[in-house]
Amino acid sequence: MAPDWLARYQDGERSGVWHELRQFGAAVRLPDYREQAQLVCDEMARRALHNVEVIVDRLARHGFRAHENDDERTPTPAHLPPTERAETHAAWLDEQFGPVPLTVLSWVRIVGDVWLVGTHPQWSTSANADPLVVQLEGSAHPEWGPIGDYLRVGRERWREGPPEGEIETPDDRSGGGLTVLPLSPDGYHKANVSGGLPYGVVVPDSCADGVFAGVTTMPFVSYLNWVFRHGGFPGHTGAPEQEAVRRDLAKGLLPL
Template sequence: MTAPGLLDRYHAGDRERVWHELRQLGRSVRDDPALAAEAQEVCDEMARRARHNVELLVARLTAAGYRFHHNDDEQTPATPYAPPTPDATAYANWLESTFGEIPMTLRSWIRYVGDVWLVGTHPEWPDSSSGDPLVIELEGSLNPRYGSMRETHERCRAHHRPEWGPFVLAVAPDALHKANTSGGDPYGFLLPDGCADGSFRVDAAMPFVSYLNVVFTYGGFPEITGDDAEWSIRHELSMDLLPL
């Protein structure tokens, strides 16, 4: 009897060990076409589960009267979620041709999840924007007023210098900027990166899937604010979200 493959083990709940093994392989996961294909399937399944979580969070927040808004003084209303556009795969290919190899998890997110913007205000948790709500913007379909994400990434790349370290593909404001205060560097992926799971820079670099699991564990708001209402709200938001 052959040993279960990576995807079968992932479906069976052996997710942490599967991610550990894929991370240990590093970029060499791409050397064997069969292994690379199976690793991409694991990443795709991760993204499908993440999309389920995102859609559930948006529905729950909407039902609770949450106001999705931009991180500006006017609190301009914002759309919380946009699924991938028909150009999503082409956009992922453009990223790889422009910045070098991109992680498989990043490619999967682009193709299966889309853009997410959970910044806003909960009626029973006034400081909810300080909870570091989940934001991942790649195609830029939620904030067209800021221009094309391709143009933004190209401008950042043009000004990047090798001595500054790896290029960071910015996909979200940091926790302070989400709360409309002065903050630090944006969150993003370190590129190029040919691994299955990419390095995602928050305050420090960590695996992207690890970051997402923390976010979903806390109902989309991983930063503890100290507000009395937040724990019951987080608990309700996080119920039955799928681990990745």
């Protein structure tokens, strides 16, 4: 009998459902389980989309200006919904880098690209708080050319390790034939400071949820929950105004 993961997830048994999905491992892709697993991941992504839209709206009301992590602070959208190519792009990612975890594919198809790097008028160091960035479709950057080329470069950087003089974390090198599908710059590069390797998810991985590789490693959904609990800005900057801004941004966001 097919599991009732979606109904349980919607009833609030989120932790239990994610635990079971992780216990099933690659078996979630078997015909008896794939549909329910995908439905849960899609529901997660819809909840994440709600959170992103709420945060972006609140930031706009605060007077926040999203911009690139460069000296010119080139304006850029904080959120771009999936394009009409998103479904095809998700399938391409799964073929080229995968298997890619179902949660990541759901994000590509439902959430889109998110870039919360910018300038906040009440919190001047917000870019130092490791703001949420997930860019897998690259729709904000046509100058990159095909996004696949950009992602392949990031993957190769993980395979080679960080250039000399850059910051290296304990998780910088992955072994056993694994590598990382890049999602975003690391926390240093987001703040326009020379840093380390991109954040990403470990691939190949046939499971429902993947392993997020950043400053440390954790399940991708756990990372997103941590970020949303802090209003999209999980890092600590030491600024006295930080907590008030983050509380306002995080108010009422949905757990995943």
